[in-house]
Every structure is written in C-alpha cells, then in structure tokens.
Amino acid sequence: MSAILVVLAALIASGACAYHRTSLKTWAIATGVTILVVGVLAGAPVTTVVLLILLALVAAPLMMVDFRRKKISAPLLSLFAKVTPKLSDTEQTALEAGTVGFEGQLFSGKPAWSELLRQPRPELSVEEQAFLDGPVEELCSMIDDWQITHELADLPPNVWEFIKKNKFFGMIIPKSYGGLGFSALAHSAVLQKLSSMSQTVASTVAVPNSLGPGELLMHYGSDEQKNHYLPRLADGREIPCFALTGPYAGSDATSIPDFGIVTKGVWNGEETVGIRLTFDKRYITLAPVATIVGLAFRMYDPDKLLGDKEDLGITLALLPRETPGLEIGRRHFPLNTPFQNGPVHGKDMFVPLSVLIGGPHMAGQGWRMLVECLSVGRAISLPSNATGASRMAVSATGSYARMRKQFGLAIGRFEGVEEALARIGGLTYAMQALSRATAAAVDRGEKPAVPSAIAKYHATEWCRQIASDAMDVHGGKGVILGPKNYMGRGWQSVPIAITVEGANIMTRSLMIFGQGAIRCHPYVLKEMQALGIADYRERLKTFDKALFGHIGFGISNAVRSFVLGITAAKIGDTAGDAYTRRYYRKLNRYSAALALCADVAMGVLGGKLKFKEKLSARLGDVLSYLYIASAMLKRYEDTGRPESDRPLLAWAFHQCVWNMQMALDGVIRNFPVRPVAWLLRALVFPFGRREVPPSDRLGRRVAALITAPSEARDRLTTWSYTTPTANNTVGRMNALLPDVIAAEPVERKFVKALKGGQLKAHTYNEQLAEAEKMGAINAAERELLQRVRDGVAEFIAVDDFDTEELRANVIRNAEQMKAVRAA
Numbered sequence: 001m002s003a004i005l006v007v008l009a010a011l012i013a014s015g016a017c018a019y020h021r022t023s024l025k026t027w028a029i030a031t032g033v034t035i036l037v038v039g040v041l042a043g044a045p046v047t048t049v050v051l052l053i054l055l056a057l058v059a060a061p062l063m064m065v066d067f068r069r070k071k072i073s074a075p076l077l078s079l080f081a082k083v084t085p086k087l088s089d090t091e092q093t094a095l096e097a098g099t100v101g102f103e104g105q106l107f108s109g110k111p112a113w114s115e116l117l118r119q120p121r122p123e124l125s126v127e128e129q130a131f132l133d134g135p136v137e138e139l140c141s142m143i144d145d146w147q148i149t150h151e152l153a154d155l156p157p158n159v160w161e162f163i164k165k166n167k168f169f170g171m172i173i174p175k176s177y178g179g180l181g182f183s184a185l186a187h188s189a190v191l192q193k194l195s196s197m198s199q200t201v202a203s204t205v206a207v208p209n210s211l212g213p214g215e216l217l218m219h220y221g222s223d224e225q226k227n228h229y230l231p232r233l234a235d236g237r238e239i240p241c242f243a244l245t246g247p248y249a250g251s252d253a254t255s256i257p258d259f260g261i262v263t264k265g266v267w268n269g270e271e272t273v274g275i276r277l278t279f280d281k282r283y284i285t286l287a288p289v290a291t292i293v294g295l296a297f298r299m300y301d302p303d304k305l306l307g308d309k310e311d312l313g314i315t316l317a318l319l320p321r322e323t324p325g326l327e328i329g330r331r332h333f334p335l336n337t338p339f340q341n342g343p344v345h346g347k348d349m350f351v352p353l354s355v356l357i358g359g360p361h362m363a364g365q366g367w368r369m370l371v372e373c374l375s376v377g378r379a380i381s382l383p384s385n386a387t388g389a390s391r392m393a394v395s396a397t398g399s400y401a402r403m404r405k406q407f408g409l410a411i412g413r414f415e416g417v418e419e420a421l422a423r424i425g426g427l428t429y430a431m432q433a434l435s436r437a438t439a440a441a442v443d444r445g446e447k448p449a450v451p452s453a454i455a456k457y458h459a460t461e462w463c464r465q466i467a468s469d470a471m472d473v474h475g476g477k478g479v480i481l482g483p484k485n486y487m488g489r490g491w492q493s494v495p496i497a498i499t500v501e502g503a504n505i506m507t508r509s510l511m512i513f514g515q516g517a518i519r520c521h522p523y524v525l526k527e528m529q530a531l532g533i534a535d536y537r538e539r540l541k542t543f544d545k546a547l548f549g550h551i552g553f554g555i556s557n558a559v560r561s562f563v564l565g566i567t568a569a570k571i572g573d574t575a576g577d578a579y580t581r582r583y584y585r586k587l588n589r590y591s592a593a594l595a596l597c598a599d600v601a602m603g604v605l606g607g608k609l610k611f612k613e614k615l616s617a618r619l620g621d622v623l624s625y626l627y628i629a630s631a632m633l634k635r636y637e638d639t640g641r642p643e644s645d646r647p648l649l650a651w652a653f654h655q656c657v658w659n660m661q662m663a664l665d666g667v668i669r670n671f672p673v674r675p676v677a678w679l680l681r682a683l684v685f686p687f688g689r690r691e692v693p694p695s696d697r698l699g700r701r702v703a704a705l706i707t708a709p710s711e712a713r714d715r716l717t718t719w720s721y722t723t724p725t726a727n728n729t730v731g732r733m734n735a736l737l738p739d740v741i742a743a744e745p746v747e748r749k750f751v752k753a754l755k756g757g758q759l760k761a762h763t764y765n766e767q768l769a770e771a772e773k774m775g776a777i778n779a780a781e782r783e784l785l786q787r788v789r790d791g792v793a794e795f796i797a798v799d800d801f802d803t804e805e806l807r808a809n810v811i812r813n814a815e816q817m818k819a820v821r822a823a
Contacts, residue, residue: 002042009038010051018559021110021552028059062548073544080543081531083606098449100519101441106626107520109557109595113575113584116630121638122440128186132719135166136193140721140728145198146483153338155204164236169208172215177230184442188384188435189719195388196720197728199493202385203339207285208233210381213240213294213318215373220358225318229292242294243281243344244370250503254314254367262301265350273305274352282343283500288331289340293319296370299363306360313364316357325349337493372447379438379452382497386463387435389490390428391720392730393470396486397424398706398713399733401473403740403792408751411473412707415696420469422699425706426651427462428716430628434459437631450516454624457507460497467491482799486729509613512620517598523550524602557596558683564589565686577641580633583653587629590660593684594622597667600680604673615670621663625656644712647701651694661691709738729795736791743788746781764789
C-alpha cells in the first residue's frame with residue numbers, strides 16, 4: 001500500500017507540473033522531492049529509490065542538451081524529414097499569407113484570456129456613424145427590392161447614381177485618393193444595414209470593397225496605377241470586377257487554364273513587349289457593368305523576354321473595358337437575386353506589360369497577392385451580408401410571431417414556433433459577435449486567414465438556418481412572392497453566399513483545420529520550417545527546441561484534458577465574472593481537447609490526414625466554435641455585461657459547446673487506429689458525453705426577448721434598417737409591435753365578451769362598437785384594437801397578380817410581335 005501511495009504521489013506531482021506547464025527542470029525537482037518526502041513518510045525506501053532512479057534515467061538525458069540533440073533529436077529529425085509531406089509552393093504561400101491572432105491561443109490548450117479581453121472595443125468613429133445615419137439610411141429609404149428583383153432585374157438609375165455619388169464603392173480607399181478611408185468595422189456595418197433591405201444592393205456595394213482591383217491596387221499597385229485608378233474607383237467613375245473563377249477552376253484557383261504568353265506585338269501603333277491573353281471566366285460579379293476588369297491568369301515567357309524563367313506563375317492584370325479583344329458576355333441570373341454578374345472572355349488578345357498590377361516585376365506573384373487580400377475580403381463581405389439579413393429576420397419574425405394569431409393565440413406562444421425563434425435569436429447573437437470579431441481583427445492590422453474562413457462558413461450556414469426558420473414561422477406569408485413579401489428573396493439568395501468565395505463544403509473540409517492546424521499550432525510550423533534551414537547544426541538546434549516543446553505541449557494537453565474532463569471544467573483560475581467564469585472554464589477544457597486530438601491526428605496519420613476530410617472538418621468545427629464562443633464572451637464584455645443579454649449568450653454558448661462535444665465525439669468514433677481512439681476517449685470524455693444542447697426553458701426566454709421590445713432586442717437588431725418608411729414593411733411592423741403588446745389584455749376583455757354571447761354583431765368593427773357601448777372596453781381601447789387590427793391586416797396580407805403581370809417581358813414582346821405580323 002505504501003508503494004502505491006508513493007507512485008500515486010509521483011504521478012500527481014508530474015501531472016500538476018504538466019497541467020501548469022512548468023519547465024523540465026521544475027518538473028524533475030518537484031517530482032523528485034515529492035517521491036522522496038512521500039517515500040520517507042510512507043516508509044517505502046525500495047520504491048522511493050527505484051522511482052528516483054527511473055526519474056534520473058528520464059530527466060538527465062533530456063536536460064543534457066548536447067546529448068539529447070545528438071542521440072534523440074538527430075535521428076528523429078531524419079525520420080521527420082522523410083515522413084513530412086513537402087508543401088507545394090501554393091500551399092506554402094497560403095500558409096505564410098495570413099497572420100495568427102487569438103485563434104492561436106485557442107489551439108494552445110491553455111488560452112490566455114487576458115489577451116482577448118485587452119483587445120480594444122471595436123467602435124465606429126463619429127464620421128463613420130454619421131455616414132451610417134446619413135447616406136446609408138437615405139439609400140435604404142430608396143430601395144424597392146421588388147422593383148429591383150422582379151421588374152428591373154437591376155438597381156434603378158437613381159440608386160446607382162446615389163451609390164457612386166456618395167462613394168459607397170470607395171469605403172476602403174484612403175482619403176488621400178478620394179475614398180472614405182473607413183475601418184473594417186464601418187465597412188461591415190454599412191453592408192449589414194444594406195443587406196437588411198436588399199441582398200442585391202448589399203452585394204453590389206460589397207464587391208468593389210472586397211477582393212478586387214481596389215484592394216489589390218492599394219497593396220500592390222504602382223504609384224502610377226494608384227494615382228490613376230483609385231480616385232476613379234472611389235467616386236464611381238470606374239466600376240470594377242475581378243475575374244478569377246472559370247469553368248474548370250473554381251476553388252482550385254491555382255489550376256486556372258487561362259494563360260498569357262509574353263511576346264512582341266503592336267500597341268498604339270508601336271511594337272512593344274506585351275502579353276497575348278486567352279481566358280474564359282464566369283460568375284464574375286459586376287462584370288456586365290464593369291469599366292475595368294481585374295484578371296488572374298498563368299503567365300508564360302517561352303522566349304525568355306523578361307528573364308530566365310519560362311513559367312512565371314499566376315499573374316494579375318487590370319484591363320479597361322474598351323481593351324480590344326475583351327468580351328463581356330450576357331448576364332448570369334443567380335437565383336432571382338439580380339446583382340450584375342456574368343462571364344468574361346478573351347482570345348489571343350494583345351496587351352502591354354503595363355496592365356500588370358504592380359508592373360512587370362510583380363509577374364508570377366498573383367497567388368500570393370490573392371491569398372493575402374482574400375482573407376480580408378472574406379472576413380468582411382459575406383459574414384456582414386449574412387449578419388444583416390439575420391438581424392432583419394429577428395425584427396421581422398419576432399414581430400410577426402407576436403402579431404399573427406392562430407387558435408386565438410399569438411403563434412410565438414406555440415412551443416414549436418418558440419424553438420425556431422430561439423434558433424433565430426441565439427444564432428444571430430453568435431453571428432454578430434463573430435462578424436465584429438473578424439472586422440476588429442482586420443482593423444488591428446491582422447490578415448485573419450483562419451478566422452475569415454470560420455466567419456464565412458458559419459455565418460452563411462447559420463443564415464441558411466435562420467432563413468429556413470423564419471420562412472417556417474411566416475408560413476404562407478413567406479412563400480407568396482410580391483411587394484409585400486420581405487422574406488422570399490432572402491431565402492432564395494442564401495445558397496449564393498454559401499457557394500461563392502470558396503464553397504462551404506471545401507471551406508469546412510479543407511481550409512479551417514488545414515490552415516489552422518499548422519498556422520495556429522505553436523510548434524508544427526516551426527518543426528516544418530526547421531527542415532528548410534541549410535546549416536545542419538542550426539537545423540538540428542531549431543528542430544530540437546521545437547520538438548521537445550511539442551512533446552511537453554502534448555503531455556500537458558493530455559493531462560489538462562483529462563483533469564478538466566473529470567472535474568467537468570469546474571476548477572482553475574480564469575477570466576470573467578461570477579456569471580461567465582464557468583463559460584471560460586468550459587472553453588479551457590475544449591481548447592485542451594482540441595490540441596490533444598489535433599496532435600494525435602497529425603502524429604498518427606501524418607500526411608494521410610490531408611485526405612481524411614471528415615476528420616479534418618470535425619476538428620475544424622471544434623476550432624470554429626471555440627473562436628465563436630470567445631467572440632461572444634468578448635462582445636458580452638464590450639457591451640458592459642448586460643444582464644438582459646444573458647439568455648442570448650447562454651443559448652448560443654451552450655449550442656457551441658454541444659457542437660464541440662459532438663465534433664470531438666465524431667473524431668474519436670471515426671479515428672482509424674482504434675487503440676488510439678480508445679485512449680483519446682478516456683482522456684477527452686472520462687465520464688462520457690455530458691454536455692447538453694440549450695434547454696426548452698432557455699429557448700423560451702430567447703423567444704420572449706425577440707417578440708417584444710427590449711434593450712437586448714435593440715442590440716440584436718443594431719445596424720439594420722428599422723425606420724418605418726413606406727418601403728420598409730419590417731420597420732413598420734416594429735413600430736406597431738408596442739401597440740400589439742398593449743392591445744393583448746384589451747383583446748382578452750373583448751374576446752371574453754364575444755365568447756360570452758354578449759356581442760350580437762357579425763363584423764369586427766361592429767363588434768368593437770357594440771363592446772364599447774356595453775362598457776366591455778372604452779373608446780381608447782376600441783381605437784387601439786382597431787389600429788392594431790388594421791396594421792396587422794396589412795402585414796399578414798399577400799400579393800396576387802394577373803397572369804400577364806407574371807409573364808417575362810420577352811414572352812409578352814414575342815406575343816406582341818406575333819400580333820403585329822398577323823395584322
């Protein structure tokens with residue numbers, strides 16, 4: 001028994017050192033002292049001596065650095081060089097392009113929450129808020145989405161002119177070039193407000209401010225190109241598009257077949273060195289109306305006119321619309337969301353080298369340029385549009401569920417509808433925290449490659465869920481298209497966001513964990529980079545440091561995962577107040593579990609993990625939900641820890657933790673090496689899966705929040721257009737909502753009189769008059785019920801059409817032509 005006690009004490013001491021990540025020296029001393037003291041007190045001299053010898057045999061070689069490098073690290077370095085898959089140039093560029101922010105802490109197994117909470121609170125400047133309250137508000141008041149989507153299939157001329165005049169296309173362009181010079185947060189806020197009214201308008205504004213000529217020119221353009229194009233892009237004289245995707249290369253942009261051959265040709269009457277381009281692009285937003293076309297192609301120099309290299313690689317160019325040979329095709333029609341979109345073609349067209357973005361010396365740098373800029377665009381445009389649409393869904397569905405009655409009860413009171421309302425409110429809370437976090441990262445100067453992929457994937461997927469729930473709650477109102485339908489076009493447009501800027505299946509399966517595992521891991525990239533060091537001694541030294549740091553990291557995460565698992569994450573100092581401290585501890589547990597499972601997956605599967613996309617996707621899910629939950633806690637802190645937001649935070653947080661648990665369970669259940677899977681399950685889920693999704697009671701509280709005016713609801717619908725103008729049905733619904741709630745007790749009195757047989761009239765107005773006359777309600781109450789009834793009647797109404805109104809113009813024109821010919 002005494003021997004067991006000494007062994008147990010040694011394990012506890014070692015585990016405590018691993019849990020707190022002490023140095024190797026501290027571990028050896030602490031464990032040795034523990035063995036000695038407990039051994040003496042327990043009267044187990046033999047066990048004590050044996051354990052001290054074993055400790056010395058392990059610790060001494062590890063602390064003798066030269067011996068460790070020669071006898072341990074050197075053979076492992078040779079093995080590591082053989083088994084590590086060589087990164088392609090494109091993969092290397094992608095890994096080096098982004099920066100690592102707080103997501104790196106989440107991959108550490110022991111996040112430094114103070115680092116997150118020290119980040120400045122993201123806020124709009126006075127000028128940015130004025131733009132949101134002024135030009136953006138005015139633009140929203142001009143939008144008639146039915147006219148845009150059904151009648152014109154385009155923005156009306158006055159809207160185009162207003163967008164250009166007020167520099168909506170120049171939000172990211174510096175003031176020195178005539179742009180607005182806005183922050184990423186302001187850029188996001190503008191898109192959110194516009195998308196609450198029209199996805200077509202929001203997409204039109206988003207593209208020039210996302211990946212495209214403007215951003216590429218700012219980062220890589222020559223002074224001449226910047227001075228010429230940026231002022232013209234800022235004030236709308238030039239409308240840009242960027243042609244990357246083609247029929248045979250979408251997400252796999254490095255395989256584009258479009259090419260340019262360096263050769264001599266005639267330009268403006270003079271022979272010059274230039275490029276002969278052939279390309280076929282599609283899905284290019286703003287192409288039909290663009291005046292300048294950004295183009296990605298592969299550049300070759302067979303005659304070596306520019307140097308010794310024949311295949312120069314992916315290159316970017318800027319082509320004015322009037323360039324001879326440039327063809328902009330007819331429009332695509334993306335799911336009844338008619339933002340300008342179409343194909344771009346060119347065959348054997350000659351252009352001078354001056355069209356290359358940045359000039360001839362930037363030839364072949366296109367992939368790096370795209371990857372560095374893409375993370376910024378992906379972090380803002382699509383998450384912002386999805387968040388704005390979801391804010392609108394909160395306003396619209398919350399109001400409608402309180403106004404619409406079935407069986408004498410507001411439909412928002414039915415538990416099935418409450419469930420949908422809870423998802424709408426909870427996911428919108430999470431989404432707006434996520435979009436703020438990625439925008440804030442950009443404003444801090446980061447290039448958030450991994451967070452931008454997380455934001456794009458989850459915001460657009462959640463928007464799909466929210467749109468589905470909102471449509472379910474609206475029922476027939478949601479499926480009958482027409483000017484009165486404020487939900488239908490948003491529902492139709494959801495798959496577009498899911499498809500563009502990297503299809504979501506690819507983003508989840510390949511990008512999030514594929515980049516995160518290497519970029520965010522504190523040691524893997526260092527180990528891989530060590531292989532590229534030319535000097536062997538320096539290579540071995542660097543590898544040794546990273547390797548043993550990695551080993552200690554893995555042991556620590558195994559211990560932390562197990563300890564936090566058996567204690568249900570109820571121990572340890574952490575951030576937060578009395579309410580949120582438990583949330584931070586939960587994230588500590590799942591951060592350790594992610595780090596452990598990721599290390600085991602990479603170590604056991606090696607290069608094969610790249611092809612285990614389902615495992616990678618699940619590990620990416622854990623990282624995503626850790627990041628999202630962190631963003632929500634930061635938002636809660638930034639807004640002053642409002643108690644009224646707690647149901648929203650709690651619902652969204654429990655949903656995130658439930659998703660993390662299920663993703664980790666999926667990794668372990670499907671891990672191909674079963675003994676390893678059994679060990680992982682014991683460390684990650686020592687008492688099984690204990691997390692639960694949000695409760696029905698919590699969902700009821702969230703549903704109640706979004707079906708009545710409150711500060712929490714106002715924060716949830718910030719940066720959406722809520723002004724009760726003639727073109728904004730949702731704004732008018734919100735304005736009527738207080739009256740609807742005030743009318744509920746009055747309506748109960750009226751219904752009591754009606755059901756009691758006291759009212760003999762048949763029409764509603766006559767019944768109200770009779771109820772007032774008999775004293776069941778007073779005059780003010782009658783007026784309130786009448787006003788609410790008339791308002792609700794407008795909001796639940798749907799449109800109807802003559803057949804001719806629904807026929808396409810081309811059909812009507814064809815019939816007219818037949819009539820003319822017959823005459």
